[in-house]
Amino acid sequence: MWQRVGSRRSWLMAGALIVTGAAVAGAQEPGATGRAGAPSRAVGEAGGAAPTRAEFARLQAEVREQKQLLIDMLQAEQQRYDMLLKIIRSQGGGAAATLEAVPPGFPSIVPPVGAPATSPASARPADERPRAAERAAENARRTAPLEGKVELAGGRGGAEIYVYVENVKGTPARGKSIEIKQENKQFSPRLAVVQTGTNVVFPNLDAIYHNVFSSSPRNSFDLGSYRAGDKARSVTLTAPGVVEIFCNMHQKMSANVLVVPSSLYTKVRPDGSFRIDNVPVGVRRIVAWSPGTRTIQQRVDLGPAGADVRLALEREEPKGHTNKLGQAYGSYRD
């Protein structure tokens, strides 16, 4: 992601400078015509004659052309990025995963945005670009297994634990859909793991009304009231994290959906161990979570040989939840 943005930003920086320059040039001219009969001080001090309306219009046309050029450049850059992405996907072993951060030891395609303006990306020789793309593709191909162990304080019992890599973004799961039923005043299943972009459908099989909602930050929604026979309503979960889902009418109804950014996740084995293959090398943020715990995160410098990570989850004291208005339900709403 950063690489992509960095590349685009370099082009943008160059464009911005052009536009700024044009703006400054234009600023010295048009005031007089903008205020008929009131020549601008700048023009007067320059000692030259006031520009004609035609000249002013010409200058503005030039500015417009330059801006259009900039937009064209941006679009071209976007196309170039898309092409690069295709190359990476077609060649890379990691397939769906694209890099959000540049792994250490790999030069970026273009200098970072903070690089001196004297060497903008636009100034990069055209023949360097394919090489950069190759490097990026090679970078994406360099993956390693991530192994480790997760412990749950106080014993695991039958709790499900999941581990995922947070800072590797996958292609959003557009078109993918799962179902969480409302049946017998319960959600079923009560736990699901989906990739960002997944559509979650909530059919109500009960004859009574339910109102599914979530107040989880970045994934909040309210599906309103409906019952069996009504069209099932759905929500697309776009942000990674744990989404707590409730019914506004029945306090006991609850479910959790863990939204992961890519296919780089796994369910921890009964002995606490896990392994995720094909993780792009670099500094990775590993997240572990189990229902009833807070997510924990650990940074791991994943080298070509892989890495081993230890994570410890702690159970949270059960916490009541409020209704969709942020108010307590009351004791008898179950």
Add this chain to the structure above:
Amino acid sequence: MGAALFAAVTCGAAAVGVAAEPGEELSSPSGGDAGSGAPSRPADGPAGAAATASDEDEALAEAATPLSDRIRDLELRLEQTRQVAVGRQPRVTLSGYIDLGFFIPQGDGSGIVRDQGNALFPEYAGRYGWVFLGDLLAPTVNSRGEAADLGDAAGVERFDSVHSRGAPGFIANEVNLTMTSALGDSAIATASVNFVPRTGSSFSLGDFIDVDLAQLEWMPTRSQKTSIFVGKMESLLGIEYRDRKASNRFGITPSLIARYTTGTALGLKVRSKLGPDDVLVLAGAVTNGSNTTEQFHFYDEIDSNAGKTASGRLALRPPLPFELEVGVSGSYGGQDRARTSTGAMWFFGIDLMAHIDRLDIKGQILRGGAPGSPADQVYGLKLHNGGYLELDWMVTPLIGLIGRGEMRDAFVWLGDPNAPSGADRAYLTKSWRATGGVRLAFSERVLLKAEYLRNGEYGGIPQIKNDLFTMSLLLIE
């Protein structure tokens, strides 16, 4: 860094605009002067160009902003909007319903007959002045438990709220207004007020207001599984109190024992759900009086004696493939309306509730007693047995069927039967009732219910013509 770039591009774009029209508002639709005192210019002049430039600037800025930044901004705005929306929620939530009814009683609408000359029960002769047979509240017309008629019992002044005299008729059962106010995340104040339009008398209105709930519920623990209530609050005897309101009740009418368990009393209550999946529910309360219903003989909102009523319930919710709750509950305390605490009023019962697919099964058995207090004109009670079994089945989301079988065996008296003049009166009840009904849920807010109540007697009591058909249209907000 992205922000810096965005700023640079935006700055450049803005500079273009400013250069085009120095000192003027680019967004001015007329392109006119923005208070600078400069003369206005023709609309087709540079101002038009400036507007174009402004549009381009926006397009440029939009194109230049990375998509991820824009999404982040949108999400941030969305979250902020959500917070604003939550912050602007009214502190008091209003809800309620309108319950409109129509009923057709049998006979004179009353559920009792007098045992003239103690012909049927001679054993009461000389001990009770009047002996009435049957159940006063059996011909119930609505969820409030009001009878179609209370009959013409001699020697007592009663507020016969419906008093139909056996005629069919429409009735506005009640208009309920419930106010709920969240006091933080862990406390709720609730008030439920019923407006009940009834026939007036002697040039005064018969309409009345009934405050049936005014409570504060505080959940002091993080899990919110323990609640402390104070005020006029729900009962904890059995399970029927949960369905006592028309909007919650599957059918229309309360059971024959609801009069003992569904009243709201003033006091303090603690309720806690314990164990995994709330397998154990414990509740205890101290209240002024019993949980009998307000319009019944025994209710005592403001206590007239020092003996408070203690009540408790223990329920189990075993982990099964379906929902099941089995409970025992009881209460014991100074007799309602008596000036001393010497006589105790008590109730004890067991209850069961199961939810299997679209079928709800509810059952309850109750016993109770109170010695009465002749000096205070307080009724005595021997509830030998009372109970019901109810099946609520949602055949489809629209149509539900209700079936209920129940009985009540009780003896209620006023006065001292051992006194030389005997007691004032007695009500002997050995009743059974079969109820069948239908429920149409047109939407979440519109319900239509109909019930037929087949009332019967046993144990030597003659059959009283007091069956009843009743309907209820509920408009819920």
